[in-house]
Amino acid sequence: MKRLRDFTNDEDDPFSPGTDLIISLLAVLLIVLVITTKAYQEAKSGYQQSITSVEFYRNKVEELTSLLKEEQAKNQNTQLNFNKKTQFPPNIVITAAEGYDFPSGSAQLTSALENYITNDLVNKIEDNVKEYDIDTVVVIGHTDGQALSSRSSNIDNILKQIPIDNLPIEKLSAGSNAELGLMRALAVVKKLQEMQRQGNRLKSLDPKRGFRAYSAAQLILKNGEFAEPNPNSDAKRRRIEIYFTKSNSGETEVLLEQFGSAIAIRQQRRYNRESI
Secondary structure, eight states, X not given: OHHHHHHHOOTTOXXXXXXXXXXXXXXXXXXXXXXXXXXXXXXXXHHHHHHHHHHHHHHHHHHHHHHHHHHHHHHHHHHHHHHHHHOOOOOEEEEGGGTOOOOTTOOOOOHHHHHHIIIIIHHHHHHHHHHHTOOEEEEEEEOOSOOOOSOOOOHHHHTTHHHHSOOOGGGOOOSSHHHHHHHHHHHHHHHHHHHHHHSOOSTTSOTTTSXXXXXEETOBOTTSSXXXXXXXXXXXXXXXXXXXXXXXXXXXXXXXXXXXXXXXHHHHHXXXXXXX
């Protein structure tokens, strides 16, 4: 024990073995501190590099996401434009059974039918023209199979004056259902043209070429099939059908051929010849 005390308490020797041990321990601690500091600095540098990498890739992801959204928007616009060029809106059917009938044997618009054209039909036409890039509205008059009372027709004499000279539709006299269907379709067209002139509506349609009036007489049922002979009054068959097409793409005649009205096809071909 005395030797141990002498070893640790020798005041005469400042560099005793005990002092050497303490110095050694301090050196070890200093080395550990240096190593730890270096490791911390390396870890901190690595962390900062990781943060930088994360920010870099985050910016890349945001950039690619933005590009993807732009491409999706372009594709959507392309699809919309494609739809406008290749697709057509659904037909609009106005039936007597819904309360929109003409007086028997007449093409005069009733107040109910006139209100429907003014408040509903024009809005639907404008929406379809805008959405599908339509420039031609085709109006087809359908009748039932009930024969008209015996009377003479003046259709061939003054028909052209109705749209050109703005004669009232009441000036026409139909001698058949085929003529009556044409008169009723023309009455709807004249109302649309009137709203175009006076009400600032349907401005994207050409006043002279944007509307067509045809007759299917009693030939076609609402489901598109040819009708069986039936001389009785039938409100479900009396109707106005409105189709939409493009004048310069040849769809009008195809549409009418699919529709099945030989009268309408002949009228279209005659109009084409007169327009050349």
